[in-house]
Amino acid sequence: MKVVVLYTTTLRGIKKTFDKCNMVWSVIGSYDVCVIERDISMDLGFREELRMLMGSKDVRPAVLFTKGRMVGGAAEVMRLEEEGKLGLLLEGIPKAVNCEDCGGLRVVMCNVCNGSCKVLIQGEMMSKKCSN
Structure with a gap:
């Protein structure tokens, strides 16, 4: 293998x-x-x-x-x-196939919030997951 x-x-x-x-x-x-x-x-x-x-x-x-x-x-x-x-x-091991979305970085950032969506809730900054 x-x-x-x-x-x-x-x-x-x-x-x-x-x-x-x-x-x-x-x-x-x-x-x-x-x-x-x-x-x-x-x-x-x-x-x-x-x-x-x-x-x-x-x-x-x-x-x-x-x-x-x-x-x-x-x-x-x-x-x-x-x-x-x-x-x-490592000879003979298949070449890596880089993902088009992450470019091989293994992390995909949200295009909307760039992974750090912050919202103001009742006068306090809170982190919130992006809904996209």
Whole structure:
């Protein structure tokens, strides 16, 4: 199976972990390959899946798998990149298809409120979800 799976987190609660995930995303993104992201902070099923794959209850993203094998965490990915070996592991992986709506950023802002719709309710500024 020729895919790249990246277990990551988008929660910024632990800055060091969040930064490692972004660093791995950046490196993998530079190869323009199709990546399946599994955000363990947003889906407990992905966390359990990673625990099973790692054989450990204590798992910390980022963890990269390619072609059915674990590449490793951020340190391993960065070491392979520095040694020029990461590209070899990613050979044969299909190219990424960027979404027309988000341009590959994985976030789509509302054209009406730009994602930060604020309304005045009873004299107080309140956040409100855009109705569009």
